[in-house]
Amino acid sequence: MSRYDRQIKLTEVGPEGQKKLRSAKVLIVGVGGLGCPAAMYLTGAGVRKIGLMDHDKVDMSNLHRQVLFQESDVGRSKAVVAKEQLEKQNSEVRFEVYEEPLTMENAENIINQYDVVLDGTDNFETKYLINDACILANKPWVFASIYKNEGQLSVFNYEDGPTYRCVFPKSTRQNISCEATGVLGVLPGILGTLQAAEVLKIVLGAGEVLSGKLKLINMMQASEQTIKINKRPYEVEKIRKNGIAPVYIDCDLKNKEQWYLDVREVFEQPKPKGKKVLSIPLGDLTLRYQEIPNNQEVFVFCQSGKRSKNAIEILKNEFGFHNLKNVEGGIETIIDG
């Protein structure tokens, strides 16, 4: 008996559908709360290849919702651990690991190697990047996002249908992650599973694909609603004509006279403006510490306050800086407005 027998029995699948699945290549960007369950069901269904893209490491606080990871995986690369687990689940599926973020430089090239993209990201910048790169590569993508107990789901750029920019034309710096708001593990589980279902329907050419519609799910209230969305042709044409639109989300810091040191990676947002804001990623400090003023107070920040604390330790112990102060709550606490 074939391992796919139970799905082949469905009229929507059948032997022909299984062949389609067998040749399908799916890129999962972000192997977290959404990406883990999605990857497991797509692996089970027997697609040909899954790209697993995540530059993050497993943290203990991920385990309640990121169901591919075990306690012993804490500190290891999410993409690598996911590949190991999924290979045990189905040795017929090929996995490609990308331990790097999706960027303006690599997005189109990587996405071109797949048939459909599944968005498991937790930030607006990458969602717009996936959107724009999928427009250029002419690939559909399955979007999902959550906020506390609510989720949004849609399929974008499917058969010339609406895109993410047709719903939300401009990015926003209100980048509120699960880390900040809290989330029950089941919600990304539900959304990620629904995303996998949309991928399967796209590949099989079966049923009704959630294109031109935005599904809103409230897990606590057990309610859902579907909103019709229309294409804004201008938003799509703009990307076709000018290429991927970089999402630089500016912000101002509260004190313009104060020196600041941003130790986040260059792709992290929002980006503060100002002459007294230095940007040196944590990993580059030992090469570039001389750029940092040592005769006046400098506030050091990152997204949460953790990396900036490490940065101060390094700069103090190795290079003798005594003028650095950590921004405990991360960048959000020093933004103006």
Place this chain on the structure above:
Amino acid sequence: MKVTVKYFGLVAEAAEKSEEVLDLNGVFTASELKAQCLIGLAIADKDSVQIAVNQNLDDKITIKDGDEVALLPPFAGG
């Protein structure tokens, strides 16, 4: 005219309710109604909030009696 307004995500949080019925006088487009609903709410980026009228995303349509309106902020979590 009576209009039902549904709030989602951080808009619902800032409004401290997920739904209300407004009794309105005058003529409004969807985007004017959105601005009115968001007045006084602690939302940093009001432009990012989209409005759907009777389950259709559209900010130009004129609001009529009995309409159901939804205010949708973008979500980023995953």
